[in-house]
Amino acid sequence: MRDTEEMSIREMAERLKRKDAEEIRVREMAGRLNRKDAEEMRIREMAESFFKEDLQADAGPEEDRRNREAVKKAQREKNLQKMKKLLLLHGQDILFAPGMQQEKSFIQHGKVSVFEHSVGVTLVSLMLAEKFKMKVDTRSLVRGSLLHDYFLYDWHDPHPEVGLHGFTHAKIAMENACRDFDLNEIEKDMIARHMFPLNLKPPKYAESRILCLADKIAATCETIRIPYCAEVIRELLEAV
Numbered sequence: 035m036r037d038t039e040e041m042s043i044r045e046m047a048e049r050l051k052r053k054d055a056e057e058i059r060v061r062e063m064a065g066r067l068n069r070k071d072a073e074e075m076r077i078r079e080m081a082e083s084f085f086k087e088d089l090q091a092d093a094g095p096e097e098d099r100r101n102r103e104a105v106k107k108a109q110r111e112k113n114l115q116k117m118k119k120l121l122l123l124h125g126q127d128i129l130f131a132p133g134m135q136q137e138k139s140f141i142q143h144g145k146v147s148v149f150e151h152s153v154g155v156t157l158v159s160l161m162l163a164e165k166f167k168m169k170v171d172t173r174s175l176v177r178g179s180l181l182h183d184y185f186l187y188d189w190h191d192p193h194p195e196v197g198l199h200g201f202t203h204a205k206i207a208m209e210n211a212c213r214d215f216d217l218n219e220i221e222k223d224m225i226a227r228h229m230f231p232l233n234l235k236p237p238k239y240a241e242s243r244i245l246c247l248a249d250k251i252a253a254t255c256e257t258i259r260i261p262y263c264a265e266v267i268r269e270l271l272e273a274v
C-alpha cells in the first residue's frame with residue numbers, strides 16, 4: 035500500500051518536473067519572439083533609410099538638386115547592374131537548378147515568391163558588402179544568399195512535421211542545399227545561421243552576418259511594400 039502511494043507521489047513529481055521544463059521552454063520561446071519584434075523594428079527603420087536616402091530631396095537650388103538626384107540615380111543603377119553581373123557570374127548554376135526553379139511557385143512575403151526574395155536578398159547582400167567596404171568571398175556571399183531559404187515547401191500550408199517554420203527552416207534549407215549543391219563552410223554557415231537571433235547560434239563569418247542583415251532588410255521591404263532592386267529582379271526573372 036505504502037509502495038503504491040510512493041509510486042504515485044514519484045509519478046506526480048515527475049509530471050510536475052516535465053511541466054516545469056515545458057513552461058521554461060515556452061517562456062524561452064516567448065522571450066526570443068519578443069527580442070525578434072524589437073530587432074524587426076530596428077531593421078524596419080534601417081530598411082526605410084537604406085532605400086529612401088537616395089530619394090530624399092537635397093537642400094539647394096532646384097536645378098542643382100535635380101542634377102544631384104540624376105547623378106545619384108545613375109550611380110545606383112550602375113551599381114545594381116554590377117551586382118546583377120556578380121550574381122549571374124557566381125550563381126548561374128543555382129538559378130537554373132530545378133529546386134531553385136521550384137521556389138518560383140512558393141510565396142515568401144506578400145506577393146513575392148521565395149525565388150524573387152532570394153534574388154533580392156542576394157542583391158542586398160552584395161550592396162551591403164560594397165557599402166560598408168567589407169572584405170568578403172563574393173562567390174560564397176552570392177551562393178549562400180541565393181540558397182538561404184532553400185527549404186522547398188510552402189510555409190503558409192500546415193507542415194506539422196517541420197515544427198515552427200521560423201525556428202526550423204534554416205536547418206532544412208541547409209540540408210536540402212547540401213544535398214543538391216557542393217557547398218563550402220562559409221555557405222553552410224550562412225544558410226544554417228541566417229535566422230539568428232531566432233535561432234540561437236550566431237553567424238560565424240562576415241558573409242553570414244551580411245546575409246542575416248540583408249534578409250531582414252529585404253523581408254521588411256517586401257512586407258511593408260517598399261520596392262527595392264525591382265528593375266534588376268525583374269530582369270533576372272525574365273532571364274532565368
Ligand SMILES: [Fe+2]
Binds near residue numbers: 182183203204228229
Ligand atoms: Fe529564412
Ligand SMILES: [Fe+2]
Binds near residue numbers: 183
Ligand atoms: Fe529569407
